[in-house]
Structures are given as structure tokens and as C-alpha cells.
Amino acid sequence: MKCSKCGKEAIYHQKYSGLYLCKECFIKDVERKVRKVLGRNIIRNNMKIGVGLSGGKDSVVMTYILNKFFKPIPNSEIIVFFVDEGIKGFRKVARKFVVEFCEEYGIKYKIIPLEEEIGVSLDDIVKIAREKNLTLNPCSFCGVMRRKLLNRVALKEGCNYLAIGHNLDDMAQAVMMNYIDGAIEKLVRLGKDVEHPLLVKRIRPLKYVPEEEVQLYADLVGLKYQKEPCPYSSISYRAEISEIIDKLEDSHPGTMHSIVSGFEKLIKHLGIKMEVKTCKICGEPASGDICKVCLWMEKLGLKA
Numbered sequence: 001m002k003c004s005k006c007g008k009e010a011i012y013h014q015k016y017s018g019l020y021l022c023k024e025c026f027i028k029d030v031e032r033k034v035r036k037v038l039g040r041n042i043i044r045n046n047m048k049i050g051v052g053l054s055g056g057k058d059s060v061v062m063t064y065i066l067n068k069f070f071k072p073i074p075n076s077e078i079i080v081f082f083v084d085e086g087i088k089g090f091r092k093v094a095r096k097f098v099v100e101f102c103e104e105y106g107i108k109y110k111i112i113p114l115e116e117e118i119g120v121s122l123d124d125i126v127k128i129a130r131e132k133n134l135t136l137n138p139c140s141f142c143g144v145m146r147r148k149l150l151n152r153v154a155l156k157e158g159c160n161y162l163a164i165g166h167n168l169d170d171m172a173q174a175v176m177m178n179y180i181d182g183a184i185e186k187l188v189r190l191g192k193d194v195e196h197p198l199l200v201k202r203i204r205p206l207k208y209v210p211e212e213e214v215q216l217y218a219d220l221v222g223l224k225y226q227k228e229p230c231p232y233s234s235i236s237y238r239a240e241i242s243e244i245i246d247k248l249e250d251s252h253p254g255t256m257h258s259i260v261s262g263f264e265k266l267i268k269h270l271g272i273k274m275e276v277k278t279c280k281i282c283g284e285p286a287s288g289d290i291c292k293v294c295l296w297m298e299k300l301g302l303k304a
């Protein structure tokens with residue numbers, strides 16, 4: 001097949017648009033989607049973007065594209081934050097990918113070891129929870145912890161935005177899971193940014209790029225990233241949702257885009273104002289009187 005845009009040999013069939021794309025046009029298409037999410041209000045001078053880089057394909061592709069956009073802009077920069085949760089074996093490999101990637105592309109980076117920030121690693125936390133017979137899902141704990149630390153460091157570094165590597169599949173899955181749970185507050189948080197002086201605004205540059213295309217982009221550009229999944233990952237429910245959405249996408253191409261754009265339309269009509277409090281223990285933003293991390297630290301008998 002020939003590329004629908006330039007006539008060269010196509011390498012990819014984009015079912016939801018009907019287009020066949022060659023390598024160059026495919027790369028341009030992915031970058032155009034990212035540019036569209038950011039817009040001129042973000043891609044401009046005097047911007048400092050904090051980037052959460054885990055070492056997986058999504059955040060590597062996101063960082064690569066953001067670097068490409070921001071490098072030529074005067075007085076603007078991106079800075080990578082890598083949270084080292086302390087997961088034996090797994091994070092060391094990720095750390096190597098992140099350091100090598102940043103050095104190759106001349107990107108500033110900061111490593112944030114969980115152990116230095118809160119005194120214990122994720123491995124320790126899981127062990128303590130087991131000893132105390134507490135049901136702790138390492139993934140959700142890690143999620144809130146990472147969110148907190150990334151916000152903390154982005155705030156300290158004076159970042160205007162914090163970029164997170166969620167792709168279209170992640171977004172569609174999160175929307176559906178929250179719909180099913182009726183988790184209105186989570187939906188609002190996913191779609192609207194709460195304004196607060198202690199919260200750095202989050203952006204999701206890859207939110208309109210399907211996972212399949214993130215993968216292909218990484219391979220075509222020759223980006224290296226960590227392939228093995230986290231040993232703690234327990235994504236059974238999310239995996240089921242993902243399977244259903246993939247099936248729908250297959251028989252009705254465009255479903256994922258439609259889930260996310262429908263959600264974005266809907267969210268505008270939700271008149272819920274999210275209240276941001278500050279945690280009584282750590283003083284950082286929280287949805288309740290005590291933030292989730294401090295709540296857990298108390299339960300585990302640890303000091304935040």
C-alpha cells in the first residue's frame with residue numbers, strides 16, 4: 001500500500017482514520033497529536049516542564065518528543081524526574097535506561113530515591129504491610145506516592161507543568177473504570193486540573209496517541225526502554241477492561257478516541273468543584289485532612 005499522504009511505501013494502517021502512512025508521515029502524525037494537546041500556550045518560551053520518566057516506552061517516547069519540541073525554544077527547558085521506588089532488580093534496570101537516555105539527548109535529570117524521601121523503599125513497605133497483615137496494593141500505594149513526590153519535586157524546581165506519560169489506551173481504560181465505579185471525583189480529577197498554589201498542573205502529552213502507535217514510534221525512532229513489567233503489577237481488573245475496549249476498537253475503530261473525547265465533553269458539564277486541602281501531617285496537597293501517603297505511613301507505623 002502507498003502512503004495516503006505522500007505516496008511512498010506505507011508501513012502502517014491507521015484503522016480509525018482510514019489512512020495508510022509511511023514512516024515519515026507516521027512519525028509526523030504522532031508528533032502532531034502531541035503538539036495539539038500542548039498547544040501554543042505550553043509550547044512557548046519561558047517554560048519549564050517537569051517530566052515523569054519511568055523508563056517504560058510511554059514516558060520515553062513522551063520525553064523524546066517534548067525534548068524535540070522544547071530544545072529549539074529559547075529560555076525553555078524540560079527536566080526529567082525519575083522516582084526510584086526501590087524495587088529490587090527492576091528499578092536499577094530502569095534507572096540505567098533513564099540515565100543513558102538523558103545523557104544521550106542532553107536532558108537535565110533528577111533521581112528521586114523513595115528511601116531518601118520517606119526513609120523506606122517500596123520493598124520495605126510491602127514487607128511491613130505483610131508482617132502487619134494489612135491489605136496494601138503495592139500499585140495503588142506506589143501510584144499515590146509517585147504522584148506526591150513528582151509534585152513535590154516539580155514544585156521545588158519551579159516547573160510550570162508536570163508531564164505524565166499516559167497514552168490513549170490508559171486514558172480510555174481509566175475513564176471506563178471510573179464510570180463503572182461511579183467514581184465521579186476521580187473522573188473530575190482525570191479531566192480537570194484543580195488550581196492550587198501547591199499543585200503543579202499535570203499534562204498528558206500522549207493522551208490521544210494509542211499504545212500501539214507509541215510502541216511503533218519508539219521502534220521506528222530506535223528508542224531504548226525497559227520492557228519487563230514491574231514485579232508488583234497486579235492489573236487484573238484493568239486488563240479485563242482493556243480487553244473489552246480492545247475488542248470494541250477492533251470491530252469499531254475509533255472507539256478509544258470516542259471514549260476519551262466523549263468524557264472530555266461530559267466533564268465540562270460536571271459542576272463539581274474539587275476542594276484541595278493541605279495534609280495536617282506533611283502540609284502537602286490532599287483531598288482529605290490527611291493525605292493518602294501519610295494515612296498509610298501511620299497504619300504501617302512509619303514516619304512520613
Ligand SMILES: [Zn+2]
Nearest residue numbers: 003006022025
Ligand atoms: Zn508519507
Ligand SMILES: [Zn+2]
Nearest residue numbers: 279282291294
Ligand atoms: Zn501528608
